[in-house]
Structures are given as structure tokens and as C-alpha cells.
Amino acid sequence: MKDIENGTKLAIIDMGSNSIRLLLGTFTNGEWHNEPKTLWTTRLGKRTTEGLLSDESISASLTALGEIKSVIEAYGATAVHGFATSAVREAPNGQEFMVEAAKVCPMEWSILSGDEEAIWGFKGALVDQLPSGKHYATIDIGGGSTELALGSKDGVYWSKSYPVGAVRFQHISEDGPQRVWEETQFMWDPMPIKGEFDEFVAIGGTATSLAAIDLGLTEYDGTKVQHHKMTRERVEGLVMDLRYMSREERLEVPGLPAGRADIIVVGAEILTSFMDAYEVPHVFVSDKDGMEALQQELL
Structure with missing residues (x-):
């Protein structure tokens, strides 16, 4: 095209x-x-x-x-x-x-390969911020895998795809609190940041749903989710609130899509594991991801 x-x-x-x-x-x-x-x-x-x-x-x-x-x-x-x-x-x-x-x-x-998925997510989420010249990292928690990417306006220079996802790890989460965290905490590879670092950005359904819940959105609005700040403490708080709810109770939570009610805790626990491993105090959520990157590629 x-x-x-x-x-x-x-x-x-x-x-x-x-x-x-x-x-x-x-x-x-x-x-x-x-x-x-x-x-x-x-x-x-x-x-x-x-x-x-x-x-x-x-x-x-x-x-x-x-x-x-x-x-x-x-x-x-x-x-x-x-x-x-x-x-x-x-x-x-x-x-x-x-x-x-x-x-x-x-x-x-x-x-897409895992690396391609990570790179597309990075480009789509950060297209408006990369001109700053600073370095950014993205985490994309999906249903079957989680992708990390690190880069700047010059491109992505490190990426990694892990076989960890909210659907894939659902059975592990059902074994009890902290099981997903325990399974994933020591798998994250060192992140070789090469320049002045700015932000960690979270993309994908887990991140956008957590932001929507935190904002209390009765109807999803990507413009409000975009750049929403989620602290480590707040993510953990949502995990504790949601874990012990029944499915019926979760369906009443503003911002939580019905199709994600049974896996939101799993995804959030993957996010807390990531944040602890890299000592990340907060992430900024992006509604934009690989879909927007593909649009730009077509240009």
C-alpha cells in the first residue's frame, strides 16, 4: 500500500x-x-x-x-x-x-514473531514521545505471551518475548495468591538501557483494563486511558480487590470487560512481577500499540 x-x-x-x-x-x-x-x-x-x-x-x-x-x-x-x-x-x-x-x-x-510483536508494540505506543530522544521501555502483556522492548527514536535495540500470558497462566493463578509472581519473578532478563531513560509504558488488554478500572470508566475511553499512571502499589491493590471477588462481582466492576473478568488478576500479577524485577515504581498505560504501528508502516 x-x-x-x-x-x-x-x-x-x-x-x-x-x-x-x-x-x-x-x-x-x-x-x-x-x-x-x-x-x-x-x-x-x-x-x-x-x-x-x-x-x-x-x-x-x-x-x-x-x-x-x-x-x-x-x-x-x-x-x-x-x-x-x-x-x-x-x-x-x-x-x-x-x-x-x-x-x-x-x-x-x-x-508476527515475538520480536516483531515487541517492536510493533513499542513503535505504536511511543510514536508521539520518541522525538524527545530519550529511551523508553514497553511491556505488552497478552493472553499467550509478554513482550518487552527497549529503544529510542533511533529504533528498538533490545526486545524479548516470554511465553507468559494471562490466558496461558490462568491455571497457575488458580493455585493461589502469588503463584504467578513466583513463577515469573526470576525469568526477566537484564534490560540494557543505553541512554537517558524516561518512562516504562504498559500496553495490551491487561494494562488498559487496569487503567479503566482505576479510572472507574463505565464506558471504555482510550483518550482517558492514554498516559494514565499506574503505581506498583495501586496494581497490587487491584489484585487483592479482584482476586477474592466472584465472577458476578467482577462483572459489576466499572472498567473491567466481561471477556477479561476471569484473567485480569493473572495479567496484573505478571505486571507486578515485571515491576518488582526491574524496580519500576509506576508505569504509564498506552491505548496505542502494534495496530497503530502497522498504520504507520503502511505509509
Whole structure:
């Protein structure tokens, strides 16, 4: 996609381990003007004992993609790009799923490596801050994996993808408080910061949901979530509040999506482990991520 014309409408689909997300945007006067992201919870990350994408998750995802196709057509997007992350890249039938996905919802698609996922997330989250010349780090806690990236306006010079996610570690969290923290605390690699450092930025559904809960949002608003500051103490407080709630009680919590009610504690415990390992007192949450990075790549 080159020489994008004024008025071009674009759809980007992110097929993750917990949900499939859709970003719609129109290119006007040299920049993208985006609609709020929408998502469908399909749990691609809950695979069979053989590591395959399950029939149930495939069916739910293809149904969601059928609905997404209708939304895209109603919006009038003339280009559709999709990418898949850990659930699909790790599954032996991941490629087969993507072929079927593109039949249901025609798109140009790719399966991102862990490093690509980390780099795209970094670029999308920090596009407005990188001109400062300072160095930043991102953490992207997904359903199946967690990506870290470190870099500056000159690019990402260190990244790492860990097989740790809110869906993947759900059974560990059910073993009791601190189990996820104990499993992950000593796995984080040293972060080789090479210049003047500014902020740690958290992206992905865990981070944005925690921010929405902290803000008490009855309806998700990415503009309010963007740059919201979450301290280590506050994240731990939310973990303690949410862990001992029933699912019904969690569904009443403002800001907590129904599709994340059973895994929000897991994701938050991964975040506290990261913050403790690197002695991070707070993170800033970004509503922008790899989807926005793909938009910029297309330019």
C-alpha cells in the first residue's frame, strides 16, 4: 500500500490469544483519524493438549471474523490488514487457521514473531514521545505471551518475548495468591538501557483494563486511558480487590470487560512481577500499540 490517498479507509485486525480486535481509520490531511477499537473475545490461546488451536476457539474466531467483515464493509474500508500473535504462531495448525480466516474476512495477513510483536508494540505506543530522544521501555502483556522492548527514536535495540500470558497462566493463578509472581519473578532478563531513560509504558488488554478500572470508566475511553499512571502499589491493590471477588462481582466492576473478568488478576500479577524485577515504581498505560504501528508502516 503506497501513496495513500486522502480519504483512504483502512481496517486492521489483531488476532490475539484472548481476543480479536478491530481498528478502523481514515487517512485525512496526512494522518490517520481512527474510530475506537472494538474487540471480540474468542480465546484462541486456549489450545488442546497437543498445542493445536481448538475447534471451539477456531469456530468462535471465524464467527467473530464474519461479524468483523460486516463492520468493515459498512465502514467502507478499501484495504484490510490482519496479523496474528502467540496463539497462532505457536500452534501447528496456526497457518491453516489463517488461510480459513482470510476466506471468511478477506485480508492481507501475517503471523508476527515475538520480536516483531515487541517492536510493533513499542513503535505504536511511543510514536508521539520518541522525538524527545530519550529511551523508553514497553511491556505488552497478552493472553499467550509478554513482550518487552527497549529503544529510542533511533529504533528498538533490545526486545524479548516470554511465553507468559494471562490466558496461558490462568491455571497457575488458580493455585493461589502469588503463584504467578513466583513463577515469573526470576525469568526477566537484564534490560540494557543505553541512554537517558524516561518512562516504562504498559500496553495490551491487561494494562488498559487496569487503567479503566482505576479510572472507574463505565464506558471504555482510550483518550482517558492514554498516559494514565499506574503505581506498583495501586496494581497490587487491584489484585487483592479482584482476586477474592466472584465472577458476578467482577462483572459489576466499572472498567473491567466481561471477556477479561476471569484473567485480569493473572495479567496484573505478571505486571507486578515485571515491576518488582526491574524496580519500576509506576508505569504509564498506552491505548496505542502494534495496530497503530502497522498504520504507520503502511505509509
